[in-house]
Amino acid sequence: MEPSPAELEEFRLEFKNWLNDNKPENTAFVLPQSFMEVGSDEQFYFLRDWQQKVYEAGYLGMAWPEEYGGRGKSQALQDIVTQEMIAADVPFMINTIGLNWAGPLILKMGTEEQKKKFIKPILSAEEIWCQGFSEPDNGSDLANAQTRAVKEGEHYVVNGSKIWTSLGSYAKHMILLARTNPDANSKYEGLSFFLSPMDAEGVSTTPIRKLTGEYGFNQTFFDDAKIPADGLVGAEGEGWKVAMVTLTFERGASGGQAGGHSANASRIADVIELARNARRNGKPAIKDARMREKLVRFLTEDRIMKLNAQRAKIPELVKDRPMALPLSSKLVRSEFYRRVNQFALSLQGNRSGYYVGEEASFDNGKWQRAYFQAFSATIGGGTSQIQRNIVGERVLGLPKD
Amino acid sequence: MKTEFDLAFSEEQALMLETAEAFCADKSPMEFVREQLGKPAAFDREVWQEITDLGWPGIAVPEQYGGAGLRLADAVPVLEAMGRNLMITPYMGSLLGAEIVKLRGSEEQKNAYLPRFCTGEIVSVAVFEENGDWDLNAAEAKGRVDGDQVSLEGVKVFANDLEEAALVLVSVQIDGEVAFILLNREEIEPDRIEREGIIDETRRSYRLRLEKITVRKDQILSQGDARSCMKQIELIACLLLGAEMCGGHGAVMDLTVEYLNTRQQFGRFIGAYQGLKHPMADILTDYEGGRSLLYHAATVFDQEEEREEAVRMLKSWVGDAFIHAADRSVQFHGAFGFTYDCDAQLFLRRALWCQSQYGDSDYHREALEELLLGAA
Numbered sequence: 001m002e003p004s005p006a007e008l009e010e011f012r013l014e015f016k017n018w019l020n021d022n023k024p025e026n027t028a029f030v031l032p033q034s035f036m037e038v039g040s041d042e043q044f045y046f047l048r049d050w051q052q053k054v055y056e057a058g059y060l061g062m063a064w065p066e067e068y069g070g071r072g073k074s075q076a077l078q079d080i081v082t083q084e085m086i087a088a089d090v091p092f093m094i095n096t097i098g099l100n101w102a103g104p105l106i107l108k109m110g111t112e113e114q115k116k117k118f119i120k121p122i123l124s125a126e127e128i129w130c131q132g133f134s135e136p137d138n139g140s141d142l143a144n145a146q147t148r149a150v151k152e153g154e155h156y157v158v159n160g161s162k163i164w165t166s167l168g169s170y171a172k173h174m175i176l177l178a179r180t181n182p183d184a185n186s187k188y189e190g191l192s193f194f195l196s197p198m199d200a201e202g203v204s205t206t207p208i209r210k211l212t213g214e215y216g217f218n219q220t221f222f223d224d225a226k227i228p229a230d231g232l233v234g235a236e237g238e239g240w241k242v243a244m245v246t247l248t249f250e251r252g253a254s255g256g257q258a259g260g261h262s263a264n265a266s267r268i269a270d271v272i273e274l275a276r277n278a279r280r281n282g283k284p285a286i287k288d289a290r291m292r293e294k295l296v297r298f299l300t301e302d303r304i305m306k307l308n309a310q311r312a313k314i315p316e317l318v319k320d321r322p323m324a325l326p327l328s329s330k331l332v333r334s335e336f337y338r339r340v341n342q343f344a345l346s347l348q349g350n351r352s353g354y355y356v357g358e359e360a361s362f363d364n365g366k367w368q369r370a371y372f373q374a375f376s377a378t379i380g381g382g383t384s385q386i387q388r389n390i391v392g393e394r395v396l397g398l399p400k401d
Numbered sequence: 402m403k404t405e406f407d408l409a410f411s412e413e414q415a416l417m418l419e420t421a422e423a424f425c426a427d428k429s430p431m432e433f434v435r436e437q438l439g440k441p442a443a444f445d446r447e448v449w450q451e452i453t454d455l456g457w458p459g460i461a462v463p464e465q466y467g468g469a470g471l472r473l474a475d476a477v478p479v480l481e482a483m484g485r486n487l488m489i490t491p492y493m494g495s496l497l498g499a500e501i502v503k504l505r506g507s508e509e510q511k512n513a514y515l516p517r518f519c520t521g522e523i524v525s526v527a528v529f530e531e532n533g534d535w536d537l538n539a540a541e542a543k544g545r546v547d548g549d550q551v552s553l554e555g556v557k558v559f560a561n562d563l564e565e566a567a568l569v570l571v572s573v574q575i576d577g578e579v580a581f582i583l584l585n586r587e588e589i590e591p592d593r594i595e596r597e598g599i600i601d602e603t604r605r606s607y608r609l610r611l612e613k614i615t616v617r618k619d620q621i622l623s624q625g626d627a628r629s630c631m632k633q634i635e636l637i638a639c640l641l642l643g644a645e646m647c648g649g650h651g652a653v654m655d656l657t658v659e660y661l662n663t664r665q666q667f668g669r670f671i672g673a674y675q676g677l678k679h680p681m682a683d684i685l686t687d688y689e690g691g692r693s694l695l696y697h698a699a700t701v702f703d704q705e706e707e708r709e710e711a712v713r714m715l716k717s718w719v720g721d722a723f724i725h726a727a728d729r730s731v732q733f734h735g736a737f738g739f740t741y742d743c744d745a746q747l748f749l750r751r752a753l754w755c756q757s758q759y760g761d762s763d764y765h766r767e768a769l770e771e772l773l774l775g776a777a
Contacts, residue, residue, distance in 0.1 A: 272774070287777050292770040299773055300694075300714045303406055307693035310408040316415045317696060320651070321685075328686045385679070392678035396658050396685060399673040 003074055012080050016088075018057060023090045024050050030356075030364060032216070034263035035096040036166045036376045039216040044170055047094035051125040054260065060093065061123040061258040064107065069120025070258075078259035086261050093260035097167070098122035098129035101249045102175050104256035106195070109233055109242060114195060118173070123258060130171035132162035132178075132196070132220060133243065140386050142177070143187045143240055147222060149178035149194070151236075154229050156180070156194065158202075158222040164380065168205040168218035171198045176227075177243050180236050191239030193246075195231040202226065212356070212372045250381050253326035265337055266370050268302040271295070271344050274362060278347045285347050298340050305333060324395045331387035334377035341371035407707075408697045413471055418478035422485070424455070429488035431744055437489050438602045442565045444489045449521060458495045459519030462503070466515035473500065473637065474699035477644045481695065484648025487747055489603045491523045491562040493641055498524030498570050500637045504630050505581055505622040514568065514583060522567040527560035527609050528634070535760045537572065537579065537631040542611055544573040544582060549618050551575075553582065553611035559758070563594055563607035570622075571611065572631075579631055580623035582616055589614060601754030603747070636708060638759040639716040640698055646755045647695045650688050650723040653748035657681065657730040664735075677733055684729060687722040694718055710772050717765035723752040 003011065027046060032038050038047065054060050062078040064070025093099055103122045106114050121127035138144045147160030158178055165174070176196040184190035197203075202225030205218040234242045248254040275286040275295060285291045311317050312325040344367040345352040354361030356369050378384045392398040428448050437443050452458070460476045462468020469475075476496055483490060499518045502511060518524060528537055542555025557571055569584040595608045624630075658681065661672030671677055694715040701707035727749035731738040738745050756762065770777065 275774075286774055289777065292774055292777065293766055295774060296766045296769045299769075300718055301690070303697075303714060304690035304693055304718070306406055307408050307697045308689060310406075311693045311696060314408070314410045316418065317410055317692070324685060324689050328682070328689065331682070332686050332690075385675075388679040388682035389675065391682035391685060392672070396654075396681055398658065398661055398678050398681065399670040401673050401675060401678070 003076060008076055008080060011077055012084065015059065015081055015084055018059070019084060019088050019090065022053060022057070023088060030366070031091055031264070033265065033370065033373065034092060034376070035094055036380070037214070037216050037373055038094070038167060038170075039214045044094070044167075047091055048125045048128070050091050051093045051095060051260070054093065055123045055125070060099070060260050061103075061119075064103070064119065064123070064258060065115075068107070068115045069123050075255070082259050082261055089264060089267070092263050093125075093258075094167075095122055095125045095128055096262040097131050097175070098127070098173075099258035099260060100262055101131070101246050102129045102173070102195070103258050104249045104254070105175070105233065105242070105246050107256065109245065110195075111230075113230065114233070118195065121172075127172040128167055128170050130165045130168050130174050130198070130220075132165060132174045132176040134162065134164050136161060136163050136219070140383055142243065143191070145177050145179060145191060147176075147178045148182070149180050149192060149227075151180070151229065152226075155226045156229055156232075158196070158225045158227055160222050162220045162222075163208070164217055165205065165220045166217045168198070168220050169207065174198055174220070175246060177239055180239070184237065188240040189237055191243070192236045193233045193239040193242035194227060195233060196227045197231075200225050200227050210372075211375070212369050214369075247382070248326075251327070251330040253323070253329075266341055266344065266367070268299060268340070271298065271340060271347070274344055274367070275347050278349060278351075278362070280347075280349060285349075291347060294343060298336075298343065301336055302340075305329075305336065308332070321395055324391075327395050328387070328391050330377075330381060331384055331391065334374070335384055338371070338374035338378050341367060341374045345371060406697055406711075407700045408693065409700045410696060411475070413475050414478050414699070417475055418482065420455070421479040421482035424451075425482040425486040425488045429483075429486040431487070434487045434489060434603065434747070441605075442562070443603055443605050444491055444562070444565075448488075449490055449523075452490060452492065453521030456519075457492065458521050459499070459515075461496065462499050462515050462519055466511055467519040468499075468515065472703060473640065474702055477640065477695065477699040480641050480644035481648040484645030484751075485652045487603055487649070487652070487751060491565065493638075493645070494524045494526050494561045494566075495521075496641060497526050497634070497638055498568065501526065501570050501581055501634055502583070502622065504633060505624045506583075507622075507624055510583070510619075510622060517568065523562055523565050525560045525563040525566035525569045525607070527557035527563070527569060527571045529557065529559045531556055531558055535635075535764055537635055538628055540572045540574055540579050542571070542573045544575045544580065544621065546575065546618060546621075551582065551616050551618055551621060553614045553616070555611050557609045557611065558597065558606075559599075560607045560609050562605050563609060564596070564605065569609075571609070573611070575621065575623065578623070578627040580621050580627065583620050583622055584614070584616060588616060599754065600757070601750045603751065604754065632709075635759055636702075636712045639712050639765070640702060642755050642759060643691075643695055643698065643712070643715040643719050646719040646723045646752065647688075647691050649748055649751050649755075650691060650719060650726050653723075653727045653730045653745065653752075654681070654684055654688055656744055656748070657684075657726075657733050660734055660737075671733075680729055681733075684722075684726045687718075687725065691715070691719040691722050710769065713765040713769050713772070716760065717762040717769065720756045720762035720765075724749070724756060727752045 059081045061070040062073045063075040066072035149156040149158045174196045176194040179190050180192040181190040202223045204221045207215045278285040280288045356365035456469050459468030461473040464470040544551045571582045593610045597606045599606045664671050698711040698715045701711050730745035737743050
């Protein structure tokens, strides 16, 4: 039964109190803003423990089935938890791929065994997940993936390599897209989708250095790696279809995620605060006419994103194009954060030239890093240019390129 | 800083949207809109009668004055649907006029006039002047009170549907504050009225010379604090315009998409080219954002502390966005877009007109700076 508005408010209060008592202390090291930025063991273990704590208190996977480790409650409760975590700006839930993409996929398409095996450790962060879609030569053209999987008895033998594997060195499992039939009628039909162990013999990872100068993601190599055949999701050859379902979870176009927030995005209130503290022409930047106009535009866009999320839940107000908001939200959000983080640099006067770790910089260089890091969202999960194709074709009905 | 914003949609609004979408699509096909362009009165009397029969003019007028007793927010879906179909009606003046009387009229005046608004009498609102200022408190026209009489002077511009109107609301300075005069149309000699050439041919707009017009003192509407009432009137107009613009943005986007899906060049539909597809995707996200702002503004319109931010965000956003969508529609129609026959120009003219009324995007952003960031 759905909780009443009074029950929801009561729950909100309960969770706020819990959060107040249990939120992590400030750390001496700078925390990453998303799972794609984790670059050190201390960051990783701190965030893993935090997710575990939230799960054990009963506030994660609240709407997932109880039999697999969820709590079998209303999604509305989980939404409150997510909202309040964002409002309190507590650290994000590190097992992002497990909670938001792999988990919902397993619940939707996985076998009973897979659900029993994988769901609970996703929630508790005991088992971290990573994603093996992109390859060095196949990014936006995902369907052209060439990593090869050949069936041998109870196993598939995998050869090839995947790239941009965030958390690859910590992960226990990977969602893997590999080619099982190179002779299929089309490139789409030759792919299969696996839940693949990272500790299998022949799987190795190498860290990649990012434009920020930091580490945090990897290239994963498969060298005659033997992975169990029962990790297959859907039938052999249906991998593209399964990958597309996964992407709808990744882009937030489908619901069913475990909950919790997956990034500590730069907040517009922090940008305003920065504008108060930065100087321009002898006065605070927030008093400067040009900066004010730009701030107002960003504040409007920030409000639009919040309102879009609310309007998306009102069927009568999305009936002309029901997929417009879900399919454009990744584009709108990621581009907004890229631009607003870039703007945050332009507020800083000559200090915008400082970088991470420089004491004289604003906020220890967090804006410089946030701007660079923002490209992970405008590129990862389908570039903004690919997103505009998707919106143009699947929302507006324009012809395929 | 506030981080949560309301957006709700009532059953009344849902019903209104459904009814209005069907009605406007039926009564205002593009051929019909084009037929009206050259006529003296752009709107069609029969259609207006049907609109009156639906009760839309009195939608936000309390029942005791003959209205439906709903909220202004309930008129938003109607104006959105009208905007979507470029429907030509005197509805905006009628709604705005009723709101002015609600705000500034005495009980007697409300009893006398509001029922007439509800029965569909045409209302013209004359608040702007030749100084070009959007500030409604900057009116220079005057009313001189002499005993029971008020003699008017000055010139008003952009008075909607004045030739056809039965009632005219004119803003004038009286004793250093802006008040309204409610004129009966027959109190205005024909030579006081001059039609203006305006960019949006679906509308009719007039210049009104006030000298030698004398009215009774009880025709002054001056209840409430003048400054805050005039601000409120600006916000009402912007909510209504915002709804119309949002509908127009959606329609011009559809028009462009249809063309991109039928026109072929180099052996393929031109919508397949990313040079056209990608800007259309951005026009869509602008539209979706505008629509969220519209129903947010409608939701909070009765909450004084939220209204102004929400409405100014709406008008500033859709002002730019609608012009951009219409501008690109002309461009993406290629040489056909350069012709009068292409409907893109009708939307571009509408977008530019709406931007010119009650403050453009920059005007509202400037006001937002103060609201959101404090004094400069």
